[in-house]
Amino acid sequence: MKLVVLVTGANSGIGLALCGRLLSEVPEGLQLCLACRNMHRAEVARSALLTSHPTAHITLLQMDTSSISSVIKAAQEVRLRYEHLDYLYLNAGIMPNPQLDVKAFFKGLFSSRIISMFATGEGILTQQDNVTSDGLQEVFATNLFGHFLFARELEPLLCHTHRSSQLIWTSSSNAHRSAFDLEDMQHRRGTQPYSSSKYASDLLSLALNTRYNKQGLYSSVICPGFVMTNLTYNILPSFLWTLLMPIFWLFCLFKQKPESLDPYAKYHSLTSGLGKNYTEPKKMDIDLEMSELLYKKLLILESHVKKKLEEAQKEA
Secondary structure, rough: OOEEEEEEEEOOOOHHHHHHHHHOOOOOOEEEEEEEEOHHHHHHHHHHHHOOOOOOOOEEEOOOOOOHHHHHHHHHHHHHHHHOOOEEEEOOOOOOEEEHHHHHHHHHHHHOOHHHHHHHHOEEEEEOOOOOOOEEEEHHHHHHHOOOOOHHHHHHHHOOOOOEEEEEEEEEOOOHHHOOOOHHHOOOOOOOHHHHHHHHHHHHHHHHHHHEEEEEEEEEEEOOOOOOOOOOOOOOOOHHHHHHOOOOOOOOOOOOOOOOOOEEEEEEEEEOOOOOOOEEEEEEEOOHHHHHHHHHHHHHHHHHHHHHHHHHHHHH
């Protein structure tokens, strides 16, 4: 059977780089689906990939993970197209209006936390979140809940006892436990929505493993390192990117047996001082109890938004 891979947020940055690498490593027998919010940009990305890989099988899927109706419609389309999914890369995400706190930045340059500051942006960024048309916090909906709902809708394609499938979340070294509050999982009251959403994805990955491993579905978390993408390019002055030497190496779990991966580890993409690329698993600051509580809260929210959507469709 052909290998079917779906990547969200695939038209630029990490998602596009990942698609290019997959086509290079698995040139034959790969069906690659680019799930993107903007179809014009998706077409441009597809054309670029086909320029390098003219015989590749690449399809497009319109999906905005911040929109409940868009996610459900996209999942319905995927179920019509494919009989199974081998890999689902949950990569789409936003970092809202990142602004550099200049005072905190220069203060951090002369402190013991300078490495952490450059690696994660912690303490030097301010963010403003928005609310979606569904009444959800935009960062939470885009980075976490939309992906959760999408994976739930695709269970029939992902869960098979005779073959394994894999979810792979693009997380971040900026996923801090201190930014996440289980009683405010959408981060309505906080000032670090991006960090909160990424920590929540770490928790959710563990909960998914607890529930779905016996059905052949495994979930893993990666951190691509400090890379220059649309999310990060405008955060710092351009000259600093030259000094920071952003990493363009993305660790791919494609060739790993999913059952051999540690559900409590985040797989980091790193580069040594000599320029050698390597990966390193690091234990996440998560626990099973909190992951289970988050999962249950997400199930309740899922039921609520679906009911609300059904009522709106009836009225229409």
